[in-house]
Amino acid sequence: MRSRRLDPLLKVMQQRQDNAAREVAERDRVLAEQQERLEALRRYAEEYATAPADASIAPALLVNRMAFRERLNAAVVQQAGIVDHNRQLSDVERARLLLASRETKVLEKLADSYRANETRVAEQRVQRELDDLGGRRALAAKVASNGEPEPSK
Secondary structure, eight states: OHHHHHHHHHHHHHHHHHHHHHHHHHHHHHHHHHHHHHHHHHHHHHHHHHSOOOTTOOHHHHHHHHHHHHHHHHHHHHHHHHHHHHHHHHHHHHHHHHHHHHHHHHHHHHHHHHHHHHHHHHHHHHHHHHHHHHHHHHHHHHHHHHSSOOOOO
């Protein structure tokens, strides 16, 4: 039967879809972690920027403070890049999952079609056998009542 021959392929396709789903979940988890880091960095940078600077701060400390703010802003920009990169990776994995899902559905529909066809053919065969059996019984009953069969038309 053709439908049974598709079963191993269908199993492989379903495993591929499951793997893609796991990869999407992992990418989403990593993306969420990176987004949390970005938000924490942004909050810290904003808090640091809005914190009042002491007016009597020494020029050397002021330079250090400004340098730290620049490094902090650079870290925010870098983390935003990491988030964007992880978002792109997540989108790629989603596309793979969508493709795997579509391929699996197509194969499932094909297998279902083969199974329906096989069932229909089997039902037709059983019906023919029943019709033949009924015809033979009718002929046997006629022969038994008349003594001889009627010629076929």
